[in-house]
Amino acid sequence: xxxxxxxxxxxxxxxxxxxxxxxxxxxxxxxxxxxxxxxxxxxxxxxxxxxxxxxxxxxxxxxxxxxxxxxxxxxxxxxxxxxxxxxxxxxxxxxxxxxxxxxxxxxxxxxxxxxxxxxxxxxxxxxxxxxxxxxxxxxxxxxxxxxxxxxxxxxxxxxxxxxxxxxxxxxxxxxxxxxxxxxxxxxxxxxxxxxxxxxxxxxxxxxxxxxxxxxxxxxxxxxxxxxxxxxxxxxxxxxxxxxxxxxxxxxxxxxxxxxxxxxxxxxxxxxxxxxxxxxxxxxxxxxxxxxxxxxxxxxxxxxxxxxxxxxxxxxxxxxxxxxxxxxxxxxxxxxxxxxxxxxx
Amino acid sequence: xxxxxxxxxxxxxxxxxxxxxxxxxxxxxxxxxxxxxxxxxxxxxxxxxxxxxxxxxxxxxxxxxxxxxxxxxxxxxxxxxxxxxxxxxxxxxxxxxxxxxxxxxxxxxxxxxxxxxxxxxxxxxxxxxxxxxxxxxxxxxxxxxxxxxxxxxxxxxxxxxxxxxxxxxxxxxxxxxxxxxxxxxxxxxxxxxxxxxxxxxxxxxxxxxxxxxxxxxxxxxxxxxxxxxxxxxxxxxxxxxxxxxxxxxxxxxxxxxxxxxxxxxxxxxxxxxxxxxxxxxxxxxxxxxxxxxxxxxxxxxxxxxx
Numbered sequence: 202x203x204x205x206x207x208x209x210x211x212x213x214x215x216x217x218x219x220x221x222x223x224x225x226x227x228x229x230x231x232x233x234x235x236x237x238x239x240x241x242x243x244x245x246x247x248x249x250x251x252x253x254x255x256x257x258x259x260x261x262x263x264x265x266x267x268x269x270x271x272x273x274x275x276x277x278x279x280x281x282x283x284x285x286x287x288x289x290x291x292x293x294x295x296x297x298x299x300x301x302x303x304x305x306x307x308x309x310x311x312x313x314x315x316x317x318x319x320x321x322x323x324x325x326x327x328x329x330x331x332x333x334x335x336x337x338x339x340x341x342x343x344x345x346x347x348x349x350x351x352x353x354x355x356x357x358x359x360x361x362x363x364x365x366x367x368x369x370x371x372x373x374x375x376x377x378x379x380x381x382x383x384x385x386x387x388x389x390x391x392x393x394x395x396x397x398x399x400x401x402x403x404x405x406x407x408x409x410x411x412x413x414x415x416x417x418x419x420x421x422x423x424x425x426x427x428x429x430x431x432x433x434x435x436x437x438x439x440x441x442x443x444x445x446x447x448x449x450x451x452x453x454x455x456x457x458x459x460x461x462x463x464x465x466x467x468x469x470x471x472x473x474x475x476x477x478x479x480x481x482x483x484x485x486x487x488x489x490x491x492x493x494x495x496x497x498x499x500x501x502x503x504x505x506x507x508x509x510x511x512x513x514x515x516x517x518x519x520x521x522x523x524x525x526x527x528x529x530x531x532x533x534x535x536x537x538x539x540x541x542x543x544x545x
Numbered sequence: 546x547x548x549x550x551x552x553x554x555x556x557x558x559x560x561x562x563x564x565x566x567x568x569x570x571x572x573x574x575x576x577x578x579x580x581x582x583x584x585x586x587x588x589x590x591x592x593x594x595x596x597x598x599x600x601x602x603x604x605x606x607x608x609x610x611x612x613x614x615x616x617x618x619x620x621x622x623x624x625x626x627x628x629x630x631x632x633x634x635x636x637x638x639x640x641x642x643x644x645x646x647x648x649x650x651x652x653x654x655x656x657x658x659x660x661x662x663x664x665x666x667x668x669x670x671x672x673x674x675x676x677x678x679x680x681x682x683x684x685x686x687x688x689x690x691x692x693x694x695x696x697x698x699x700x701x702x703x704x705x706x707x708x709x710x711x712x713x714x715x716x717x718x719x720x721x722x723x724x725x726x727x728x729x730x731x732x733x734x735x736x737x738x739x740x741x742x743x744x745x746x747x748x749x750x751x752x753x754x755x756x757x758x759x760x761x762x763x764x765x766x767x768x769x770x771x772x773x774x775x776x777x778x779x780x781x782x783x784x785x786x787x788x789x790x791x792x793x794x795x796x797x798x799x800x801x802x803x804x805x806x807x808x809x810x811x812x813x814x815x816x817x818x819x820x821x822x823x824x825x826x827x828x829x830x831x832x833x834x835x836x837x838x839x840x841x842x843x844x845x846x847x848x849x850x851x
Contacts (some may be wrong), residue, residue, distance in 0.1 A: 259811040285814070351700060358787030360614075360812025363578075368615075383615035386812040392703055394798040395787025397808065400722060409703065 214416035224497040228255040230263020230276030233362050234477045237518045238276070241509045247503075251497050258363050261386070265294065266449070267480050270488050273498055275480035278362025279386065282460040292331035292483040294536065297458050297476040297529050298505050302418040303367045304473075308406050309333065312427040313345045316438045319446040319464075319472070322431070323375030325352055325413060326406040327382075328392035333411065341432075354393025355405045355414035360386035363399070366475040367415045370463035374472075407458060415473075418446065419517035435458055435468040442471075449474035458528050474519070479505075486539045495536070499544045502533050593822035597817055606824060611790040614809070619821035621828055623791045627799035628704050628829070630773035630792065631781065635713035636767065643770075647763070652751055655730065664726070671719035679783035682712040687784060699796045704735065704786040706799050712780050715813045717770035724766025728759040751763025768840035773810040775833050778803040802829040 228238075235257040256265075260277040267275030268289050270406060280295055307315065316343050324330040330337065334347045357364045368384040382388050396405045399420040406412040406426075418441050421428050426492040430438040439445050449462045449470030462474045479502060486497025506529045510520040521529060532542050591601070609620015646667055656662040671731045678775065683704075690711075691703035707773060732755050756763070778801075786798020787808060800808075802825050813819045 239672040261812040264814060294577065329660075352704065353700075359808040362812075386814075387614045387615035387809050389611060389615065391787055393788065393809070394704055395800075397787075404683070405704075408684075409691075461812040507668070 202497075206384060223250065223252070225252040225254065226273045226494070226498060226501065227254050227256075228263075228274040228479070229258050229266045229272045230274075231260040231278045231362055231477060232257040233278050234276065234299060234518065236419075237299060237513060237516050240516060241505055244512065245504060245509070247500060249500070251501060259360070261360065264480065267482075270482075273481075273494070276477065277480055278477050279365045279474065280476075280478060281372050281406055281480065293485060294353060294481050294483050294532050295457060295459055295478040296481065296502055296506070296532050297450075297478050297525050299510070299513045299521060300450055300462070300525075301472045302441050302449075302471050302472055302519065303415050304418045304421040304426070304441045305369070305413065305415050305431065305545065306403070306406060306421055306426045306428055307413040308426050308427075309523070310348060310349075311346075312412070313342070313347075315345070315428070315429045316432070317429045318432045319370075319374035323371050323378045324373060326354055326356075326390075326392070327375070327377060328354070329377075350411040350472060353409055353412040354390075355402050355412050356390050356393055356395050357387075357402060358395030358397050361398075362386065362475075362477075363415065363417050366390065366461070366463060366473060368400055369461050369475075370473045371459075373464040375513070399410050407426060418442075422517045427516055431472055433468075433472040434464055434466055435467065439469065439471045441473070443514045443517060443519040445471035446474045447522050449522075450476065450519075450525045451522040452524065454524055454528050456528065456531065458525065458532065476525070481536065483535060484537050484540065485543060486537075492538045492543065495538045495543050496545075497532055499536050503530075503544065506530065506533070509534060587740055588827075591823060591827040591830060595820050595827050598820040598824040601817060602821075606733075606821070607828070610791050612805070612815070614815075617815065617817055619817075619824075621802065621825055623789055624802045624805050624825060625828065625832070627706065627792060628775060628786065628801040628803070628832070630799070631709045631713055631785065631801060632771055633716060634706065634710035635774045636771055637647075638710060639714035639718045639721065639770065640767070642714075643721035643766075644725060644763070646718070646722040647729055647766075648751060648755075650722075651726040651729030652755060665724045667719045670715065671723075673716075675777060675780040678712050678716055679780035682708060682780060682784045685737050686712060694796055697796075699794070702786060702796065702798055704784045704798055705796045706785065706792055707795050709781045709785040709799075709801075712784055713774050713777060716777065716780065717774050720770040721763070721766040724769060725759070725763045728762025729755055732758045740779065758849050761844045764840065764844045764847065768837065768844070771836060771840070772833055775829070775836070776803055778807050782807055802826070802832075805840050 235255070238255050242255060246252050260279055263275035263277050264281055264285065270290070271505045281293060286293055305317060321330060321337055321341060331352055333350045333352055339347055365384060365386045368382065368388050371378040372384045381391060394405070396402045399416045402414045402416050403420065403424060403426060406414050416426070428441055430440050432438050447466050447471070449465040451470065452466050455462060458476060461474065464472050465474065481498060485498065506521060506526055513520040534542065536543055594740070597618065602609065606621055608618060608622055609618065610622050611618050611620050612623060646663060650660045650663055687703040687708055690708050691701045694701040694703065737750055737754055740750045745753065782804040783802055785800060785804060787800050787804060788798035789800055789805070792799040804826055806822055810822055813822055
């Protein structure tokens with residue numbers, strides 16, 4: 202009897218360990234997909250026993266830590282530059298996991314539903330359009346009562362992927378923006394004031410009549426903030442939501458998916474959308490890693506771009522478009538261990 | 546009992562007492578030395594890590610008005626101006642209040658419930674975490690200042706140099722006030738009594754005897770407060786507006802050196818960008834050091850009988 206008890210106990214303690222080898226993966230990077238990843242990794246751990254520990258330290262940190270080989274995967278809202286990839290110790294792959302969008306939000310009396318053309322947005326953030334009742338804004342918003350009030354521009358104060366996506370959009374739609382500011386996680390803003398994080402920007406706008414700014418779409422939806430419809434390349438005014446964001450990626454994509462989706466060609470797509478990527482080394486045999494670890498990583502990635510996609514929309518993220526998923530599948534299949542493919 | 550202190554016993558312990566003395570002295574010395582080494586180490590590593598930026602920009606870093614991470618052009622001038630403007634303005638705003646507190650507690654009401662409450666409260670000000678100051682400023686102070694700005698007729702940002710200076714001034718009051726109180730209380734009573742005996746009024750004694758006597762100590766308190774203001778990050782970041790342009794006026798949004806480091810460090814991926822941020826830290830370090838040296842010099846010059 203005692204012996205059976207002992208055996209049972211032994212089984213109890215060893216079972217979770219034998220299940221998937223109690224594999225643990227470590228990742229670090231962007232803060233933007235953190236809520237989604239927390240959910241995904243929790244569900245994945247429950248289903249498979251593979252623990253994935255993710256630290257939201259920012260995209261830059263995620264890239265640095267992967268390059269230094271201190272994590273199993275990095276995560277970034279901006280794809281790595283050609284130069285960064287060249288100087289990396291081994292080939293790095295970008296696996297898109299979901300999409301995000303940047304919403305333009307504002308504070309006006311009664312918060313009417315505004316519509317913006319790309320040139321209006323660019324000129325507002327350049328400081329060229331400085332009042333709410335400028336003829337161009339009125340022309341884009343027939344029937345709306347726009348106040349005779351100064352526009353106060355609010356932007357992110359810290360380096361952020363949201364800023365990168367937003368300025369990338371402005372760069373594409375405005376030559377003046379491209380010449381004067383350009384795109385980056387932190388840029389030299391011609392006007393306005395900076396506030397920290399989505400909550401900071403949202404907070405300033407909320408208490409500042411006449412303010413305009415940009416926040417991550419999920420944050421805007423979660424907090425019921427007014428968001429502007431934006432005219433896309435096809436000439437449609439598109440409301441930002443997870444669906445229109447996904448559609449933005451339903452266009453021919455390059456094989457490595459390192460592309461910005463802003464100003465998309467998709468006729469129904471929201472023009473300020475972007476992928477977020479997991480970054481991994483193509484060959485998983487580095488720093489004495491076991492093949493099992495590489496397999497666990499590809500398995501988790503595969504799960505994220507398939508079963509995991511259902512968790513995106515409830516959390517206000519946009520799932521991958523069919524085209525994007527196909528490309529992501531190819532990228533995961535390309536992963537290897539000492540040159541031989543590891544995805545089953 | 547007297548057996549405890551027999552000459553034999555004292556002699557027998559003498560060596561170990563001496564030994565302990567040596568150990569104690571060495572420990573103290575090494576600990577003190579360690580701080581110096583640490584400071585030097587920080588200074589050196591700042592120089593090493595900012596080398597790419599030092600090499601690329603040279604002196605133009607100090608006078609550059611453009612901070613553009615996209616183009617890789619970095620100039621610290623807007624932040625230098627922002628830091629100095631907010632710190633000195635905060636000092637100017639806080640000085641009347643902190644001096645008044647110091648004189649009141651140090652001279653008028655040394656004991657009693659009122660002075661003990663005042664003492665506790667000013668010291669409590671120093672203990673409040675700066676993020677709380679920041680929040681309070683953002684949600685209470687900024688809307689008030691926005692209304693004021695509408696009244697004055699400037700663009701009602703609410704945040705900016707003025708707001709940051711106001712919140713900083715509250716944060717640095719305890720440093721000047723406590724130091725001032727201590728030195729004012731230390732003014733020898735015989736010279737005060739001498740002044741009274743010559744027919745001086747209390748106000749005259751304070752302005753002509755107490756304050757001149759205590760001025761070097763008060764100056765030391767000011768220096769401490771200034772150091773705190775220069776380096777304050779969190780509360781300032783929340784209300785200064787984080788604009789990287791050279792400030793145009795008292796109410797314009799600006800940025801400080803500490804803020805820009807805190808804001809941009811996490812996402813700085815390019816090598817030059819990162820080293821430019823470290824160089825901002827180096828300059829902040831140097832500015833604090835220079836101000837401290839000037840302050841020490843002033844303290845020496847104005848010290849009574851020194």
